[in-house]
Amino acid sequence: MPDRNPPISKLVEPDRVHKSVYTDEQLFELEMERIHERVWIYCGHETQVKKPGDYYTVQIGRQPMVMVRGADGKVNVLYNRCPHRGAMICGDRHGNTGEFFRCSYHAWTFNHDGKLKNIPMMESGYQGTRWNRDNPDCNMKQAARVANYRGFVFASLVADGPSLVEFLGPSKIAFDDICDRAPEGEVEVVPNCFRVIQNSNWKIFLENQLDALHPSVTHQSTGRAARDVEVQIEKKTGHAPLAYHMLSAFSTVTIDKWDNFQTLNYPHGHCILAGYMGLRPQDPDTLAYEKTLVKAYGEKRKEEILSTNIHHVLIYPGLSVQSPLQQLRAVRPLGVNKTLTEIWHFRLKGAPEPIYRRALAYYNLVNSPATLINADDLENFWKIQTGLGSDGGDWVSFARHYGRDIEKDGVLETGEGMGTSEAPMRNQMKAWSEFMARA
Amino acid sequence: MAKKAVRKVVKKAVKKTAARKVSLPAYKAGNYATQHAVEQFLYKQAEVLDAKRWQDYIDLFTDEGVYWMPADPADRHWDGIPSIFAEDKNLMTVRMNRVLHPDAWSQRPLWGTNHVVGNVIVEKESPNGDVVVRSRFHMLELRRDTVRHFAGSYVHQLKKTPNGYRIKMQRVDMTNAQAAFEYVLQVWV
Incomplete structure (x- = not known):
């Protein structure tokens, strides 16, 4: 049978990607050889x-x-x-x-x-x-x-290539942000991890992580449901736990608000979604925590640490980090259409217990196998994987705000009001073609 | 390993198993009424879940009631640790509202469950009529074209009220939960 797929060099265009990148088993083997079994x-x-x-x-x-x-x-x-x-x-x-x-x-x-x-x-x-x-x-x-x-262990299966710190580049802020938020400058893992299988290609998950347009579409149902209960609790007690806010934000942060976020796109496919996560209310728990940080670092440094403006860091090709909530998802491709995610969270050493409880609430509600959030993502991923097997079209589009990125010193930034840009996906696929071109 | 050392390890393992031996409460004639009432309650709960009567299910809990599926079978208390479910009535209401929302995409495809509950053992009955009861469940789930099986054990802490039993705590140790999740659980098991 003749090969229906274009050669590797023709699979990725600046604003679109050929479907076989997600469905072809030989390409998957080549990805493992040229990407996962080489990089950190x-x-x-x-x-x-x-x-x-x-x-x-x-x-x-x-x-x-x-x-x-x-x-x-x-x-x-x-x-x-x-x-x-x-x-x-x-x-x-x-x-x-x-x-x-x-x-x-x-x-x-x-x-x-x-x-x-x-x-x-x-x-x-x-x-x-x-x-x-x-x-x-x-x-x-x-x-x-x-x-x-800073306690996070990486391995590379080849002797040559950039050092870990060179490879991470600015994306290492994921680990700095996690650790610096701890008064002792270190974190401790909370055993064990949740392991969730996705019936989809590994790249589909990574592309979803910094897709700021999808939350208000995909997660509307949970956002609304949580907001209703949050309002009820506020009426009764005057104050609802932060956990409800974490969920209701999926509907209250509307698309135009997501557009106020910014994406920063780096070499090797790493990307950051910059945006405030609303984790600094002036409640007694937060104020007590801020005191421990002042004691450890001084007022000025504390302020720097807490105003780090990160929503999500994606470290290509297999790590998605939410540093303000001390959790990460490691991606383990199992096959062209099957992916394992290992989801871990961490305790900030020296921080008061209520701050851990915030991370835990997010871990349980968003990242557990009974999640109210990721369930709908997994449904989308499976639909994408199945849809891409069709002959109804050959390309996947990443054209949102294409041509409007701002390049500064090798970093691609999205312009103002374009937080929902598909620049992170374009950046990931650019890195993908660079890795895949190296025999 | 030397033979002596092996013997020591085996002895230790045997001792550990013995310590974990489950207690079997002795039956008294009067207990049958409790046994019957508790079984009826568990069967009703299974029916409510399979019928997707979510509000009726939430109403089976006391106001402070908690539904808990631990991540680790060794966990002893629900609060402050990673759990698959750890929900009070408010969070259960969020889950119900979400499942019923027309745009809960993962809930759109056809799905249904069938629970069977058995091996019901009344662990403890207090003078006020509150009971602790252990049981086993087997649930078959159909989702789209896939049939899946989930099984495990329940521990119910039930409060006796004029309207029948209400759940103070439902602990669910699902055997499947120790493997990677090939699915996402969207409602209570």
């Missing part, structure tokens, strides 16, 4: 593995990996594979492996950095063969590079 991918937070031997398994592209804390305190990222016959070493999603890894098939053992510790009958069975401790092929293979930015 988020593995987890260092507080997921506090003690030596603590591990979490994680998928990078198509590779089953394991993030493990060594006895020396270092966090390693290894291929979850025994060099002997290829069995996975860790069958559980997380746990503690003790002083070493031990394969359940033939009891080969490995240190936390993957180095071979022992093979049963090493002397009698392997003398004169290629299998010995000096042969690196006898180790569990390490990720080519591992780096940690």
Whole structure:
């Protein structure tokens, strides 16, 4: 059968993308090879593995990996594979492996950095063969590079390329914003994560994250429902919990208000949706929290931290961070039309409990598997994936406010009153074609 | 591992299992009335859910009642921890209003459920008639063309009122919840 798809270089135009980018299985394999298995991918937070031997398994592209804390305190990222016959070493999603890894098939053992510790009958069975401790092929293979930015651990499966900080560029503000909001400058992960499967291509989720037009369409029902109850509670008690505001904002922040937001688009596909999240009411909880920040940082720095104007940071190709609410969603592509999201939230070290409760309310209401919000997104994603399989058209359009972006020092900004611009999607697809062009 | 060490580990594991042994309250003749009343209540609840009578379901709760589906079976208290559901009556009302909204897109396709409740054990009955009851549920859900199965256990803390039992706390430990979610739960299980 002749290939109906255009060549890779013709799939992405500045304002539109060919549908096969979302539906073609061969392209998916190539994406894993040229994007996910090359660039820096988020593995987890260092507080997921506090003690030596603590591990979490994680998928990078198509590779089953394991993030493990060594006895020396270092966090390693290894291929979850025994060099002997290829069995996975860790069958559980997380746990503690003790002083070493031990394969359940033939009891080969490995240190936390993957180095071979022992093979049963090493002397009698392997003398004169290629299998010995000096042969690196006898180790569990390490990720080519591992780096940690303020407690957030990333790995890259290739040795070459920009450092993590270079790769993140200005998008590293996601982690600075999360950590700086903590009086102690650090966060702690709250176990465990919610894992939600999307029956759609991984890019559809990322494109939705900074799409400021969709909330008032997709989430209208929940916004309205929450607003009704919020008003009732306000009438009764004079004050409704912030959780209701988080939900009602989906209807009260109308499209013209979203247009007051701004998107900032960076190299490598990273993007920021800048906009105030309404998390600074002058209530006793917030004021008490602000006091702890003044004590830790001084008045001026506190003000800088709390006026950081971020709604959402997207770190391409697999992380969506809502730093003002200390949560993130890591994207693990499972197939061309199946994607796993791992959703984590964090506690600000040194902040009063009510501030954690805000993050928790958002986590439970928006990000849980019984979410009142994402359910309708997942419905859209599935519809998109299914619709794109059709011959009713060949292109996906990202033309909203196309041609009106402002370029400043390599950063693409949307102009005033264009917060609902599709610039973030254009930027992601630009990065996609750059990554895919490198054989 | 040395044999001695293995024996120690096994002994420890056996001890741990023994400690987790569930309590089976001894039956007294008088308990049958309670058993019957509680079972009828649980069956009615299942019917209300399957009939999508959401307000009737919310009305089964006391004013301070909570519906809770923990994220982790080891969790002991609903407040202040990540949960799949942790809803008082106000939040339940938000969920109901949302599901009934014509633009709740994910709710538009045809869907229905069928709950079966069984293994009903009255754990505790207080002198004022309040009970703690454990049970198991199995729910079949049809959504579009897909049939899915959900199962798990309930713990109901029920308050005895002149109008029958009302739920102070419904804890739902859904076995499926320990795996990745291939779906999103939109109403109470």
